[in-house]
Amino acid sequence: MKRALALSLAMILASPAYAAETLRYVALVDNGKEAGHQVVTTGDDGVTHVDYIFKDNGRGPELKEDYQLAADGTFTRYHVTGTTTFGAPVDESFGRDGNKTWWKSTSDKGEQDVAGTALYSPLGGTPAGFSVAFAALAKRPDGKLPLIPSGTLSTRKVAEAEVTNGSQTRKVDLLAITGVGLAPTFAWATQGEPSQGESPRLFAFIFPGFVQLIEDGWASNAAALETRQKQAEAETLLAFQQRLAHPLKGTTLIRNARVFDSEHATLGAASDVLVRDGRIVSVGKAGKGKADNVIDAGGRVLLPGMFDMHGHLGRWDGGLNIATGVTTVRDMGNDNATLQQIIAEEKAGTLLSTHIVPAGFIEGESEMSARNGFVIKNLDEAKKAVDWYAAHGYPQIKIYNSFPKDILRETTAYAHSKGMRVSGHIPAFLRAQDAVGQGYDEIQHINQVMLNFLVDDKTDTRTLQRFYLPAEKVADLDFDSKPVQDFIAMLAKKQIAIDPTLSTFEFIRQRAGEVAESYAPVADHMPPDIQRGLKVAEMKIPDEATAARYNKSYLKMVEFVGRMYKAGVPIVAGTDSIPGFTVQSELEWYVRAGMTPAQVLQIATWNGAKYSRTLNDRGSITPGKLSDLVLVDGDPTRNISDIRKVALVLKGDTAYYPSEIFDAMGIRPFAQPVKAAAP
Structure with missing residues (x-):
């Protein structure tokens, strides 16, 4: 114990003197709209405070992080609190004293003896963690950084860019990060000047087509960096395809x-x-x-x-899809330019990918809009969006939460006049039966179906209410009541397809520290960091009574899918979550809903082709x-x-x-x- 305390003291004393510093990052979506920020403040005592918030589509994480570093750049103390995207609490801490390390989160806890340098890998951390990792890696002569609880982090420079901010000019490196997750992660780092005591740190983290987190003042460079990143990723992706395709x-x-x-x-x-x-x-x-x-x-x-009828494709998704037997994905909402690039790369054979059936995403303008596809304000803009999708060969459109309800009927009619199907979430202040009456051919997600019985014209389903209301209320629904039976009969008569995504919605009953039943059969096949991540809960479930109610609601949703199927309502199998594996668990839930395995396989194949309009060749x-x-x-x-x-x-x-x-x-x-x- 004395040796451990002495080592700990030596590491602290060897730490450099700190100068107070504040770095601000902005999170951008939809070509420059600010949707969040990250503020990183390091005090002259060496303690770093991070304030991170990101809100898109009426939801997102809010985190406050504090940490202190040893001379080797790794955490000696770490703490993060806040909420997840769907409101579950985050409270995670880590400490190190000599060779003794310990950690505790809402999902797990542990202790580990560690000799030498190793970096704790948080479950609920902020993007500021990239800076910590880059600086610690720069001190490692072998370029590898052991992780706690397990794994090894490494980076490889794949591109360089020059960025400007007024009269300022700077060079930044694009790094491919491996050792966590199932595919490389890409982030832009400053180059740093070791001779001047400067370490590399995060400059920008870009998720192409979704979000650009970049240092404040340098946002005008984000689009060019995203383009360069896509080019660099393409080279890695091409090598991946060439190695695995026969x-x-x-x-x-x-x-x-x-x-x-x-x-x-x-x-x-x-x-x-x-x-x-x-x-x-x-x-x-x-x-x-x-x-x-x-x-x-x-x-x-x-x-x-098989078909995944509810994907949001990224360029790295093809491996998991193909390996699990999924050869076609219907993309249900994406950045249009990103999806067009993926489609082109798949056709050229340079990307390990499924076939792709695109659905055109149309959202209405509001503070809670999802910033995919087209975000419109009126009927004229909605028609122009439909025209663009029709011209690019999209067989259907998908309407989202903030879509203006007053122009829904005209928009669906216009899409039908172009020969396109119409599906989506139910716009706020409407019910599912209203959307069907105004032209929907299909509904996404079991919660959007169940909300039909839980909302009125004042319920704002753009908020997290669209998740918490079904979790709380479906348990008490009488499925044999006339309103429910009439609704099912209407869906069957009009042949309205339902894309339930049951596996995805199991998150409404998952408790911290437990692996959802949907992923339990594959969990022990995964790398340790993925196994650990599968235990993270997203919903706020404060007590046993709430857990029991949410569990009952979820199982009744499964039952409802079986009732719809038996009544003749078309079902299609989609994920909206981890590619491939979620299709497999979705099919298992359908069997539990009362279908035979053969009927379920028919849904994953024949129905997928029929309702994606590809039955002529798939x-x-x-x-x-x-x-x-x-x-x-x-x-x-x-x-x-x-x-x-x-x-x-x-x-x-x-x-x-x-x-x-x-x-x-x-x-x-x-x-x-x-x-x-x-x-």
């Missing part, structure tokens, strides 16, 4: 596969499937002709590629269609959980082995690969 030239014969008939939700006897140049040629007994590639399915189940294993195929090492028509045992994915004329993709992302694979071979 092109299949000519013909490929898949022997001895049990083919799932998605149109009729039945599993056939073992047969052969011949594909050529990305298309299915025949299904049945193989002829005597010789194929260029042969895949021995060994009696495994062959499915059409959704079934039929001659002439794209050879988007998934080979499963198990029988998901009997046990839906076998859907995780994906052994091979064909996307057109390219084979992917999920075990390879998972290995590259630090995930323990779920099945051994089945590979194509020469005959």
